[in-house]
Amino acid sequence: MNQKMNDDVVLRVDDLSIVYRTKRGNVQATTDISFDLKRGEAMALIGESGSGKTTVSLSLIRKLPKNALVTKGQVLYQREGNVRDVLKLSKRQLREFRWKDCAMVFQGSQNAFNPVLKIRKQFEDTARAHGWTDKEAVRQRALELLRLVRLDPERVYEAYPHELSGGMKQRTLLALGVLLNPQVVILDEPTTALDILTQRAIIDVLNDMQKKLNFSIIFISHDLSLAAEMADIVATVYAGEIVEIGPVNDIFYDPQHPYTHGLLTSVPKLDHEQDLLTSIKGAPPNLITPPSGCKFHPRCPYVTEKCSVDGPPLAGDKPEHLAACWHKDALLKAREELAQEVAQ
Amino acid sequence: MSEPIMRLEGIYRSFRTGRTLIPVLQDINLDINELEFLCLVGESGCGKTTTGKILAGLLPPSSGNIYYQGRNVRDLRGGDRREYRRSVQLIHQDPYASLNPTQTIFDMISFPLLHHKLVSGQKGARKRAAELLELVDLTPVEDILDKYPHQLSGGQRQRVSIARALTTNPSVIVADESVSMVDVSIRIGLLQMLMNLREELGVTIVFITHDLALAKYFAWDGRIGVMYLGRMVEVGKTQELIRDPQHPYTRVLLSAIPEPDPEKTRTKRHIQLRSEDIPRLTELPPGCSFHPRCPWFVEGVCDKSVPQLGIPASSNSSVEVACFPVQEGEKLQLYET
Numbered sequence: 001m002n003q004k005m006n007d008d009v010v011l012r013v014d015d016l017s018i019v020y021r022t023k024r025g026n027v028q029a030t031t032d033i034s035f036d037l038k039r040g041e042a043m044a045l046i047g048e049s050g051s052g053k054t055t056v057s058l059s060l061i062r063k064l065p066k067n068a069l070v071t072k073g074q075v076l077y078q079r080e081g082n083v084r085d086v087l088k089l090s091k092r093q094l095r096e097f098r099w100k101d102c103a104m105v106f107q108g109s110q111n112a113f114n115p116v117l118k119i120r121k122q123f124e125d126t127a128r129a130h131g132w133t134d135k136e137a138v139r140q141r142a143l144e145l146l147r148l149v150r151l152d153p154e155r156v157y158e159a160y161p162h163e164l165s166g167g168m169k170q171r172t173l174l175a176l177g178v179l180l181n182p183q184v185v186i187l188d189e190p191t192t193a194l195d196i197l198t199q200r201a202i203i204d205v206l207n208d209m210q211k212k213l214n215f216s217i218i219f220i221s222h223d224l225s226l227a228a229e230m231a232d233i234v235a236t237v238y239a240g241e242i243v244e245i246g247p248v249n250d251i252f253y254d255p256q257h258p259y260t261h262g263l264l265t266s267v268p269k270l271d272h273e274q275d276l277l278t279s280i281k282g283a284p285p286n287l288i289t290p291p292s293g294c295k296f297h298p299r300c301p302y303v304t305e306k307c308s309v310d311g312p313p314l315a316g317d318k319p320e321h322l323a324a325c326w327h328k329d330a331l332l333k334a335r336e337e338l339a340q341e342v343a344q
Numbered sequence: 345m346s347e348p349i350m351r352l353e354g355i356y357r358s359f360r361t362g363r364t365l366i367p368v369l370q371d372i373n374l375d376i377n378e379l380e381f382l383c384l385v386g387e388s389g390c391g392k393t394t395t396g397k398i399l400a401g402l403l404p405p406s407s408g409n410i411y412y413q414g415r416n417v418r419d420l421r422g423g424d425r426r427e428y429r430r431s432v433q434l435i436h437q438d439p440y441a442s443l444n445p446t447q448t449i450f451d452m453i454s455f456p457l458l459h460h461k462l463v464s465g466q467k468g469a470r471k472r473a474a475e476l477l478e479l480v481d482l483t484p485v486e487d488i489l490d491k492y493p494h495q496l497s498g499g500q501r502q503r504v505s506i507a508r509a510l511t512t513n514p515s516v517i518v519a520d521e522s523v524s525m526v527d528v529s530i531r532i533g534l535l536q537m538l539m540n541l542r543e544e545l546g547v548t549i550v551f552i553t554h555d556l557a558l559a560k561y562f563a564w565d566g567r568i569g570v571m572y573l574g575r576m577v578e579v580g581k582t583q584e585l586i587r588d589p590q591h592p593y594t595r596v597l598l599s600a601i602p603e604p605d606p607e608k609t610r611t612k613r614h615i616q617l618r619s620e621d622i623p624r625l626t627e628l629p630p631g632c633s634f635h636p637r638c639p640w641f642v643e644g645v646c647d648k649s650v651p652q653l654g655i656p657a658s659s660n661s662s663v664e665v666a667c668f669p670v671q672e673g674e675k676l677q678l679y680e681t
Contacts (some may be wrong), residue, residue: 223602
């Protein structure tokens with residue numbers, strides 16, 4: 001494959017469309033998803049439940065459920081100048097690819113460990129499955145990683161999972177995830193279901209690890225604050241489509257899509273001011289029979305007739321900040337009015 | 345100020361698992377004033393849900409007294425007891441688990457109406473059920489009434505839960521994490537609807553959450569109580585508490601929470617704990633249970649006896665705090681400068 005890909009791009013998702021075949025009909029889980037992930041970059045996919053963000057991440061390591069069908073698109077992965085389409089890897093290549101190139105840390109890490117094996121064994125097994133049999137070398141690497149996630153390495157390495165708290169397990173899992181030095185780490189809701197102080201520890205550890213090991217992160221979250229804190233690039237996913245993508249500051253301070261803006265105005269802040277919040281009306285659509293045109297139009301405050309006919313393309317004045325909306329001007333005006341209201 | 349509508353006095357509650365006794369609540373004292381916005385905040389295992397269940401009479405305390413409108417709940421008999429149980433209602437956290445999947449929405453709303461003889465006959469029940477659904481913005485009402493829970497979205501289910509809690513014309517509603525299971529975009533709508541009920545129906549709402557930002561939004565004109573490992577560690581007016589948190593735990597929490605604002609959240613100073621491990625409820629440390637993690641721990645003081653809630657001598661706010669160094673007016677450096 002000879003796609004033109006810059007050296008610093010590790011992963012390119014190109015026009016990816018996935019359907020789930022169900023008894024009630026085909027669910028259009030993702031439609032024409034495209035993005036580039038650069039080396040050392042952290043990208044957040046934010047969206048509500050059912051928006052398709054988990055589907056996207058599972059497709060990157062080919063872990064989609066059996067009833068899923070990729071109808072279009074490719075997932076290009078680049079390492080040391082070689083570009084491969086993940087969707088076309090053979091079984092053997094895929095085994096190699098997973099964990100060595102791309103690791104995923106799933107939601108609910110509490111259950112990811114085998115309860116009857118020591119942490120040491122689980123590190124060794126992972127290494128051996130990928131052809132790394134020198135136990136002492138694995139141990140050295142593991143201890144180094146456990147130290148990096150701020151755990152007591154000797155103690156944790158010889159512990160059983162039940163001897164560790166939820167936060168410790170999550171950190172151990174992060175260390176295990178990067179054992180084989182992957183270029184891309186996918187995190188599904190990395191801090192959900194953890195206590196606030198544990199969440200803080202995980203965020204700090206992740207930032208540290210990423211600085212030291214220089215991998216790229218894709219993380220999925222419904223938590224805007226987490227994206228604000230950790231992401232370089234934020235993509236808002238709605239009804240299986242990326243409706244806005246851009247650098248984190250652009251998304252938070254200059255949102256161009258009404259859905260992104262709606263999300264931002266529905267989360268309370270912790271400052272000393274009273275919040276002026278509004279929620280988005282309606283509910284996310286059914287993806288078996290999605291709305292015509294722009295899928296957000298039934299819930300959008302700026303909707304016109306055009307929106308229900310034509311789906312707007314992802315576009316923007318700046319090449320790095322794109323949004324799919326016909327009425328960015330109307331949104332801008334509404335934002336200015338809101339800012340005035342807040343100032344008063 | 346008038347008498348509180350509910351009062352908890354020296355509430356203890358433990359649960360037994362096997363041979364161990366787990367102290368889930370210890371010495372909870374709390375006044376709930378009529379029509380105030382009160383929010384209980386804490387992390388998992390702090391006892392906030394147990395407190396809610398005890399308020400609603402769904403769980404008896406191991407010891408301590410609960411007063412409803414000035415009368416000890418323990419002494420209520422017959423009609424008076426029914427009246428209390430009818431007047432304090434709980435909304436559960438999970439709208440997927442708390443609605444019976446084999447009943448239609450009408451079934452579950454009409455049952456308490458008929459049981460408490462609040463309406464007469466099916467016709468009356470249907471009319472009242474429709475009014476209640478209207479109140480929680482579940483429309484078209486006639487459509488919804490005959491549906492089963494699985495035909496509704498999470499947000500709609502939670503509205504059904506709220507409508508069901510309203511059937512008995514309660515004067516107090518305890519809402520336990522009532523919006524944490526629904527999506528961000530509809531969360532605020534649900535919360536605003538809950539807040540409006542106070543105005544429209546004159547219900548006092550006790551909101552329980554782990555999310556301090558949500559607590560701040562809900563109880564902006566009310567009070568927040570912060571719980572840690574079964575005890576109330578700080579309680580006071582929301583605006584004072586958020587602006588000037590007193591208890592080390594509250595300060596650490598506020599400093600640790602990420603905010604939906606990239607510049608702010610990345611420049612926020614985080615207070616480092618002495619230890620990240622949360623003690624087990626079965627092995628609570630002596631003295632203040634936060635002392636093994638507290639950055640402002642004073643040896644020989646904090647690990648000796650348990651601090652009680654009180655307003656610090658030097659303080660000019662009304663926030664009560666259970667911390668020896670703070671009460672003695674010691675200035676805790678919040679952010680290193």
